[in-house]
Amino acid sequence: xxxxxxxxxxxxxxxxxxxxxxxxxxxxxxxxxxxxxxxxxxxxxxxxxxxxxxxxxxxxxxxxxxxxxxxxxxxxxxxxxxxxxxxxxxxxxxxxxxxxxxxxxxxxxxxxxxxxxxxxxxxxxxxxxxxxxxxxxxxxxxxxxxxxxxxxxxxxxxxxxxxxxxxxxxxxxxxxxxxxxxxxxxxxxxxxxxxxxxxxxxxxxxxxxxxxxxxxxxxxxxxxxxxxxxxxxxxxxxxxxxxxxxxxxxxxxxxxxxxxxxxxxxxxxxxxxxxxxxx
Amino acid sequence: xxxxxxxxxxxxxxxxxxxxxxxxxxxxxxxxxxxxxxxxxxxxxxxxxxxxxxxxxxxxxxxxxxxxxxxxxxxxxxxxxxxxxxxxxxxxxxxxxxxxxxxxxxxxxxxxxxxxxxxxxxxxxxxxxxxxxxxxxxxxxxxxxxxxxxxxxxxxxxxxxxxxxxxxxxxxxxxxxxxxxxxxxxxxxxxxxxxxxxxxxxxxxxxxxxxxxxxxxxxxxxxxxxxxxxxxxxxxxxxxxxxxxxxxxxxxxxxxxxxxxxxxxxxxxxxxxxxxxxxxxxxxxxxxxxxxxxxxxxxxxxxxxxxxx
Numbered sequence: 094x095x096x097x098x099x100x101x102x103x104x105x106x107x108x109x110x111x112x113x114x115x116x117x118x119x120x121x122x123x124x125x126x127x128x129x130x131x132x133x134x135x136x137x138x139x140x141x142x143x144x145x146x147x148x149x150x151x152x153x154x155x156x157x158x159x160x161x162x163x164x165x166x167x168x169x170x171x172x173x174x175x176x177x178x179x180x181x182x183x184x185x186x187x188x189x190x191x192x193x194x195x196x197x198x199x200x201x202x203x204x205x206x207x208x209x210x211x212x213x214x215x216x217x218x219x220x221x222x223x224x225x226x227x228x229x230x231x232x233x234x235x236x237x238x239x240x241x242x243x244x245x246x247x248x249x250x251x252x253x254x255x256x257x258x259x260x261x262x263x264x265x266x267x268x269x270x271x272x273x274x275x276x277x278x279x280x281x282x283x284x285x286x287x288x289x290x291x292x293x294x295x296x297x298x299x300x301x302x303x304x305x306x307x308x309x310x311x312x313x314x315x316x317x318x319x320x321x322x323x324x325x326x327x328x329x330x331x332x333x334x335x336x337x338x339x340x341x342x343x344x345x346x347x348x349x350x351x352x353x354x355x356x357x358x359x360x361x362x363x364x365x366x367x368x369x370x371x372x
Numbered sequence: 373x374x375x376x377x378x379x380x381x382x383x384x385x386x387x388x389x390x391x392x393x394x395x396x397x398x399x400x401x402x403x404x405x406x407x408x409x410x411x412x413x414x415x416x417x418x419x420x421x422x423x424x425x426x427x428x429x430x431x432x433x434x435x436x437x438x439x440x441x442x443x444x445x446x447x448x449x450x451x452x453x454x455x456x457x458x459x460x461x462x463x464x465x466x467x468x469x470x471x472x473x474x475x476x477x478x479x480x481x482x483x484x485x486x487x488x489x490x491x492x493x494x495x496x497x498x499x500x501x502x503x504x505x506x507x508x509x510x511x512x513x514x515x516x517x518x519x520x521x522x523x524x525x526x527x528x529x530x531x532x533x534x535x536x537x538x539x540x541x542x543x544x545x546x547x548x549x550x551x552x553x554x555x556x557x558x559x560x561x562x563x564x565x566x567x568x569x570x571x572x573x574x575x576x577x578x579x580x581x582x583x584x585x586x587x588x589x590x591x592x593x594x595x596x597x598x599x600x601x602x603x604x605x606x607x608x609x610x611x612x613x614x615x616x617x618x619x620x621x622x623x624x625x626x627x628x629x630x631x632x633x634x635x636x637x638x639x640x641x642x643x644x645x646x647x648x649x650x651x652x653x654x655x656x657x658x659x660x661x662x663x664x665x666x667x668x669x670x671x672x673x674x675x676x677x678x679x680x681x
Contacts, residue, residue: 108511111511111514111515112511114514115510115511115513115514115515116510122514123514126511126514126515127514127515127516127517127518127519129515130515130516130519131519150541151538151541151542152538204377204378204381205378205381205382206378207375207378207379208375208377208378208379208380208381208382208383209378209382211375211379212379212382212383212386215660218609218610218613218659218663219613219655219656219659220613220616220617220620220621220652220655220656220659222529222617222620222621223620223632223633223636223648223651223652223655224652226636226637226639226640226648227640227645227648227649227652229640230447230640230643230645231397231447302524306529309529310529310621310624313533313624314637314640325533325534326533329533329534329537332537334534334538337534338534341526341531341534344526345522345526348526349522349526
């Protein structure tokens, strides 16, 4: 039990430190406070598992997960390549690219846009993950079917955001383009697409998470003997939960890195937008 | 009215595309069946046909186009086939007096709906509690908020099978196991929306509260909470859709007790494509009804509170 009480003590100390620090607003505090909180969660988790002797089949300790994570790097890497680089990333690029092209194609017809926005919003709320078994049936077990699931999942959120973004330039700016005698192409490339960028990046950021979810869940319906979803479902069956958790940790790290990369690109592309200038 | 026509056009275009796609998707099977029935098919042997692309086979056999819509296990069922299956497994079962038998989508829809609503209720509650504490404590805001946002870059649905197994080992009821996953998916939009909403009163309104010497709890109940309502309802709509997705995915791992996700899985095991599509459309209809219901609640509440434009 000393482990458990020790972790509780750590929690109390860490919380007191955070409460004091949060009154300040220097740069390092913004990083330090959430980091300390994360460490506290891990310590309490470890303390509970050791203090109450929780069966590792139910909940492995963070230290056990960490050692599995380090020990199984080759397996985790092949899974990552299969699921993320082949499945999720290619589907993400195809799906988002197709959505942008369709949005530009319907851009000239306000009639279609008015219909497409509500339908797209509706479809974006549907449980599209359910398409996974159908697409696995069509495209086979390898990564192509996972990419197809990702394409279907990211298409509508991206489409809705791009269509909205293309409407974002205001009348004054469009009038200015008219006084310059800009044709449709020029005003699209020089004004409307750049003005749409904040919306498009919003869609791109939402789609990063969807892409990983789609690729992993699609693997539950059949996959070759590698891939993160495959590993998770088989290791759960074998009750090797430390492996499952390290797979999840990898997914979390990759997901955050993917999101961070898109957010960084956003910062560079939309540096002019008020939401970016302040920081 | 104008936008209604536009929506109708888009929906009609989607259904048209669907019907058109049925021809290339099902042409191989149609050719095989036609040959068995003794009809002329252009490449005569099956191996030759298998090597051909869908489009090429379609162009060479225009007489088969009509037959692709009447197969038992088509690669892509036509909308009317899915509609017929939906009708048969819902109202058709009610007419036979077996509304809640194992083959009825009403039963499976109800199982999914109950898990969704349970998870949604807990997720909303958790989200509101977190949002209130984040708004009132700077330490909470700084330490928890980044993790809440980071939690969404984790493919949470991937954890579903594990949570299900762990909770089953703890002898927790299946309904709760599914609800936990729904909760995990639905609390995030509520937290983010509520934090935004509770912070939406501007400086002038907060100053007004201060001049009235309002306590923190009075400010909360009389200013912050009422002004957060539009944000809350917007996030509830996102949350309930996410909650349904969570329930469906959880049922993939807990399929022995039924539910729309279990129908999906069973359909994919036995190649019953019509069954998969009908389960999918039932889930879509359920999502539409849930979002619509929250929209109605939103209209009534906001009208009563005087938010109408």
